Amino acid sequence: MKKPVVIIGMGEMGDLFARGFLKCGHPVHPILRGSRPESVAQAIPEPDLVLVAVGETELHPVLESMPSAWRTRLGLLQNELLPCDWQRHGITDPTVIVVWFDKKKGRPFVPVLPTPVAGPRAGLVVQSLEAIEVPCHTIPDEELLYELVRKNLYILTINIAGLRTGGTVSELWDRHRELAEKTADEILDIQEWLTQTRLPRGRLMAGMLEGFAGDPNHICTGRTAPARLRRALDHAKAAGIATPTLTAIAEGLAAAMPAS
Incomplete structure (x- = not known):
C-alpha cells in the first residue's frame, strides 16, 4: 500500500485533491475543523504529504500549530501565498501548488491555465491531479516566485478592480483597461515590498493576461474581494506605498454602503 x-x-x-490521491492509491486522512492534528500525527508521523487546504485567512494559525513531524512534508495551495508566509513559521521547503482552476460547490472544476507545482513532492501532486484530469506541470524552484506573484497579480487585480466594474475578466480588460493597469501596477508595488524583490513587471503583466485569455468569462469578483482589498491596503500602509487607485475603489465602496 502507498503511503x-x-x-x-x-x-x-x-x-478535489483527495479524489486525486485516492485514485493514485494513497489512503487519505482528513483533518476536519475541530480535530487535533497532534493526535493524527502520532498515528501517522510520516505521511507522503500533508496538504494544507484551508483558506488564506486560516493558513497562519494552521502553520503555527503544525506538528513538528509534519513540517518537512507540507503542501500549500492558498491564494495570495508568498515565501514569507511559510518562512515566518520556520518552514523551508514546502511543496507549493499555484492553483489555476476554479472549483465551486456542486460544479465541475474549470481550468484557467495549467497549474504549476514546485517542491519536493511535486511529482506526487502532479500525478494526483493528472488522475482527475486537472492540467498541471512541475516547475523548477527558481520559477516558483514568478508563478506565485503572477497568480496573486491576477486574482488581486480582477477582484479589486472588479469591485468597481463587475463583469468578467474580458470585459474588465476590454472596457476598463486603464483601471486594470493602474490596479495591477499598485498590486505589483505591494508584491515587491512583500517579497523584497525587484519583480519582472512586463513578464508578470503578460502572464496575467494569459490568465485572462485562459477563461475570458471568469467573473471578476467574489465574496472574498472586499477582504482582499482591505489586506492590500493594510500592506500598502505598512510599507508606506501610495495606492491612489486602490484607495479610490475602497472609498467608492464605503460611499455605496447604506448608512447605519
Missing part, C-alpha cells in the same frame, strides 16, 4: 496523505481542510479544494 498516506493527510489533508487539513476538506472544502472544495481538499475534496
Whole structure:
C-alpha cells in the first residue's frame, strides 16, 4: 500500500485533491475543523504529504500549530501565498501548488491555465491531479516566485478592480483597461515590498493576461474581494506605498454602503 496523505481542510479544494490521491492509491486522512492534528500525527508521523487546504485567512494559525513531524512534508495551495508566509513559521521547503482552476460547490472544476507545482513532492501532486484530469506541470524552484506573484497579480487585480466594474475578466480588460493597469501596477508595488524583490513587471503583466485569455468569462469578483482589498491596503500602509487607485475603489465602496 502507498503511503498516506493527510489533508487539513476538506472544502472544495481538499475534496478535489483527495479524489486525486485516492485514485493514485494513497489512503487519505482528513483533518476536519475541530480535530487535533497532534493526535493524527502520532498515528501517522510520516505521511507522503500533508496538504494544507484551508483558506488564506486560516493558513497562519494552521502553520503555527503544525506538528513538528509534519513540517518537512507540507503542501500549500492558498491564494495570495508568498515565501514569507511559510518562512515566518520556520518552514523551508514546502511543496507549493499555484492553483489555476476554479472549483465551486456542486460544479465541475474549470481550468484557467495549467497549474504549476514546485517542491519536493511535486511529482506526487502532479500525478494526483493528472488522475482527475486537472492540467498541471512541475516547475523548477527558481520559477516558483514568478508563478506565485503572477497568480496573486491576477486574482488581486480582477477582484479589486472588479469591485468597481463587475463583469468578467474580458470585459474588465476590454472596457476598463486603464483601471486594470493602474490596479495591477499598485498590486505589483505591494508584491515587491512583500517579497523584497525587484519583480519582472512586463513578464508578470503578460502572464496575467494569459490568465485572462485562459477563461475570458471568469467573473471578476467574489465574496472574498472586499477582504482582499482591505489586506492590500493594510500592506500598502505598512510599507508606506501610495495606492491612489486602490484607495479610490475602497472609498467608492464605503460611499455605496447604506448608512447605519
